[in-house]
Amino acid sequence: MEKNVGGYDRRTRLLVGPVLLVVGIAALAGLLSIAAGTLGMALAVLALVVGAVLTITARTQQCPMKSMLGRNTYRERPRSEPETDDRQAGRPS
Numbered sequence: 001m002e003k004n005v006g007g008y009d010r011r012t013r014l015l016v017g018p019v020l021l022v023v024g025i026a027a028l029a030g031l032l033s034i035a036a037g038t039l040g041m042a043l044a045v046l047a048l049v050v051g052a053v054l055t056i057t058a059r060t061q062q063c064p065m066k067s068m069l070g071r072n073t074y075r076e077r078p079r080s081e082p083e084t085d086d087r088q089a090g091r092p093s
Contacts, residue, residue: 003061006074010058017054024048 005013026032027044034043057063061074 001062001064001067003074004066004072005057005061005063009073010061013054013058017051017056017058020047020051021055022051024051 023032023034024044024047027034027040027047034040034047066072
């Protein structure tokens, strides 16, 4: 699979993903109360899963959902060409 996550998309995923992971873990550990009962447990698991997916797709720069939708925010960095010496290029100094 080709890289399709880059730029602001990747930065946002790298910021939001770990935050959701921490929130999900804290809620499942009982350190944070999102909501009471089954709804709270479901929201904690959802935060954990979404956080993991965002973090993984940001790190690998590959997102299957974006691929299916035909979206691509990844741009390859242009390679800088090596500086040529004017004498090597046949130009007088």
